[in-house]
Amino acid sequence: MEQPLESLRWVFAALVLCAAAVVLAALLRRRVILRRGGAVECHLRFPGAGGRRGAWRIGLCRYGSLGLDWFPAFSIRPRPTAELSRRGLVVSGRRPPEPHEHLPADTTVVLLAWPAGGGGPEAEVAMNDATLTGFLSWVESLPPGTDWDS
16 A cells, blocks of 8 residues: 555655746746846737637737737746737727726726738737836837838
């Protein structure tokens, strides 16, 4: 009877060790993303099939000169899950969150569109007011030397 109990302890210890490694990798990933600068916490969702909206996903957005990279909060993937092009990006509106969306109270939902059709599907981002100010500044400014009209 001693033998199966001992092997069960080893299996349990291995599972605990694997879970700890995944949590550590996720925390390390978050730290690396934040350390590179220009990263803020926000929620993202895309319209689903038939115009239905998908679920809100929490993550980190990192501003870049050519676009916005979005990393899900609960992942160990090192690359962004969504890349929103800055070219042609237009803020088509903003609104407070609806009660059924279960977003934090100080959040504003920003509707994004690419009218020229060169950037991707419509999207919605939700962020707090301080983050929203930085995001709108990023949208309205162009990196030095950028000439997208030529």
